[in-house]
Amino acid sequence: MDIPAVQTEREEITSEKMAQTNPLPVPMGPWKITVYDQENFQGRRMEFSASCANIMECGFDNIRSIKVECGAWIGYEHTSFCGQQFVLERGEYPRWDAWSGSNAYHIERLMSFRPICSALLLQNHKESKLIIFEKENFIGRQWEICDDYPSLQAMGWGNNEVGSMKVQCGSWVAYQYPGYRGYQYILECDHHGGEYKHWREWGSHAQTFQIQSMRRIQQ
């Protein structure tokens, strides 16, 4: 049989049975994102299956709505993958505030984007692992994380800061505020060797050690 196992399994499930059963995880297909230069999926549109360092080279002045059809992506405020970072998982984002975590300043730009290659599939998701450290340079109190934490403090972390982080498996997003709000910092096992030893390495938009929630990125 050339048909992959997951396909066969799917065919055996009748639509009636499907209604009673949790859906199977969607297998990872090719990366796919569609960007629009107007809100609500209007205006000029373009599909991508790989990274884009400068949307202006495609004739866009900005990206104002997004549909992610496959994979997990990072959007960046500026060209060449700089500035604020925005996690983009599968689904529909009709306007800037659907992906932005902060309106501390309101530039509303998304000029480059790329796939998050180290994001794990659902079935491997439990292997995700990250260590957070109290101080920069991987010193002080440490805590191994394998799950999502909407409030690090509620789970026992001492304060509202994290000094440094090592990603051992998968990809993660850390947030400034509890409940996955505020600035987003995407952390990948295949970037910087997974080592983020100071807030200056979390992204060009980072300005403090403040991190109050974090979670795994799935695809």
Place this chain on the structure above:
Amino acid sequence: MDIPAVQTEREEITSEKMAQTNPLPVPMGPWKITVYDQENFQGRRMEFSASCANIMECGFDNIRSIKVECGAWIGYEHTSFCGQQFVLERGEYPRWDAWSGSNAYHIERLMSFRPICSALLLQNHKESKLIIFEKENFIGRQWEICDDYPSLQAMGWGNNEVGSMKVQCGSWVAYQYPGYRGYQYILECDHHGGEYKHWREWGSHAQTFQIQSMRRIQQ
């Protein structure tokens, strides 16, 4: 021994050992939230350990920053627990956009709040259970959820809408957009008998069936 087991366990862990060990979950204490009438924890402040239906009765014109010290809470845009809902888990919220999920309209008010009594502690967290249905009134395709889903579509759900929901255990928050963004709808097993059969029952701010991510609320 009158000392609770968890206390004893804590005392046995030296500070050195603690530095190498994941912290213990914080036992649920009395509810505690501190609200401020100015941003960045400035201005008039007041502590609460129970719900507040109208902050104006305490002499505040609005709440502009918050520290949650114990438990999980819901903040509401209007008095008497109406309007937009905001999950508030343990941590620090220096300004409105730290808890708001949407700037679709910018009223920036938080006038009432209450504890989420059915939010589970970390150690019971895995018991959380919710069923989502394709259509209103609990019909169509259904899916039992026991985990956090930053993208329902990535996990196999067919579209960007959920018709109705039944909370069987714990409390949950559903979001309009992927990645826990946009309007927040708090769903509790001890409200409406855990049954939310149409978007009109999700909250007075709900206007559509659109739900693209959901997660458990811990305390």
